Amino acid sequence: MKQIPKRVMIVSFDAVGAKDLEYLQTLPNFQRFFEQAALCSHVNSVCPSLTYPAHTSIVTGRMPKNHGIVNNTKIQPNRKDPDWLYHRKWIRSTTLYDEAKKKGMTTAGLLWPVAAGSRMDYYVPEIMVTRKWQNQILMNATNGPLFYQLDLNKRFGQLRNGIAQPQLDNFIQACALDTIYKYNPQLFLLHLTDVDANRHLYGVESKEAKEALKRHDKRLGEIVRALEETGEMESTTVVLLGDHYQKDVDKVAFVNHALWKAGLLTVRNGRIKSWKAYAKNCDGSCYIYLHPSVENNAEVQKCTRKVLETLKGREDFGIERILTREEAANMGADENCFLMLEAKEGWFFLDEWEQLTAAEKDCAHGMKGTHGYLPGEADYQTFFAMSGCSVRAGARVEKNIALWDEGATLAALLELDLGKTDGSVIREMLQ
Structure with missing residues (x-):
């Protein structure tokens, strides 16, 4: 009889691609994870390969044209800085966190794109402030659980410096660890953007991007340790993934x-x-x-x-x-x-x-690096890996998959119903 995980931790490493796997497996915590994980290193991003459409496909199992988030920002030709598509109401289908909530699971999400105004229990929405009269803290507070966010800002806000990295991920990491220890959510969606920010600023193969990968290794180790100290790992599944890669530009x-x-x-x-x-x-x-x-x-x-x-x-x-x-x-x-x-x-x-x-x-x-290109090139792919409960340890999937296949697979792992999806379950990764 299939065992359903009691707890699933999903960590999205923004702009980390399949080409990074060789280096990641020289780092202690990633190496330890990949030794036991089921892995697909041939993942095509969405079209266009942008953060918001990508993360929405991961939680819906659908292509952008079907879930409705087809860009990061709105079509507003008269605005210099168009509004970002950050709100849950703009997704045209159900999501993993919606269905998990219906099933009675506690849910959490930190900077997971397009989740503002959702019904997750504990979350900090990712909202880009684009208008002079908007205040970042107020925008977040009115689009997510107020007291949860106020408490995190009071205790960890000094770690943050706007959206500058690595300070932003240091803040979110502290929030993530605190949320695991205090609330131990059954479905946790975590979005880390350190690598993406540094590749934009310094280029894909820059030393700054490599340093960000090293910081992610430390963060992964801290997350796994927190999970080990708060629950039974035999009923826990940890998922690591990327949303897209980047290319150098000039x-x-x-x-x-x-x-x-x-x-x-x-x-x-x-x-x-x-x-x-x-x-x-x-x-x-x-x-x-x-x-x-x-x-x-x-x-x-x-x-x-x-x-x-x-x-x-x-x-x-x-x-x-x-x-x-x-x-x-x-x-x-x-x-x-x-x-x-x-x-x-x-x-x-x-x-x-x-x-x-x-x-x-x-x-x-x-910018010296960016994304948004059409998917499909081998050097532009990302990765999907799972380890723990109900996962086939050490499995290697050599075929190409898409981000919406990840959504279908995660739904199958948790026995959640996403309705009609564009994705197929990656059976090779599941027990």
Whole structure:
């Protein structure tokens, strides 16, 4: 008879990929974990491979086009800093933590994306403040359990320095350990972003990224120790995973500048005021949307395609590939887009309509690594590993899987019903 874990700890290491596994297995705590774990090192991220769509696929077992989180941020052409898709209400399906709660399990989540306003028992939502009148602590307090968050901020808030790393993960790690010891949740979703932040700032193979991986090893050891001290490990399952990888970048493509020059969007006082076509960046890829009032206008469609084909033909511009709406949807991306763009190696996209100088571009993005590219390349994959109760110790899955397969597998592990999923259960990893 199958044993259902009484406790599942899921740790997401943002931007940690399959290429990191060789190094991770030289570190003591990761080495100890992987020796007993079932592992798949061929995991394709979502399309586009961004943090919010990725983490939503992990907890729903669905592609972005079906769970509704198709980007990190909203389509708001008139805003310099668009709002992030942080709230649970924007997910169009049930989740692992919803179903666990229905089953009577205690649930927790720290900085797990798109979980603000959820019904988890103990959680700190990940909310990016984008408006001058917003206060980070107040935004978090009004979108999650108030007294739980106030207590954590009172005792560990001095560890944090805004969203700077490693301070943010040091704060979240202290919160995680405290939550394990005090509440011992049965389903715990933890999101750590140290590596992602350092790869953005310094590059994929930078010494800063490697130092972040070392810090994650220490954090893993502390988490496992806390679990060992608070419960029976024979009825506990620990899950480690990545959401996407990154690529090094040094060039930015501003598609909206070309759309503006073609008269497909208008600008007033430095802001986009109206548009027929709009380029919404996903970092390494880019959605092209047509305004609902002209989305069936053949002339607008033709003009937009012509602009993009011209850009793609330029050696000094960063478009590698133009996908149709159908091609994008088949990969799980937003089926409401008109087209989708894939960046060339070393390039990524931004939303700005102005054509910036080289110096201004450096100042505008300040990134040496990023993600958001179309999934599928072997060097761009991430990983999925489980160890403990109901897991086939030492199993190695060589086939390619997707993040939504992880959601289906985690649901099967806990015997939770996610309804209709796009994912398949990875039976090779389960007893």
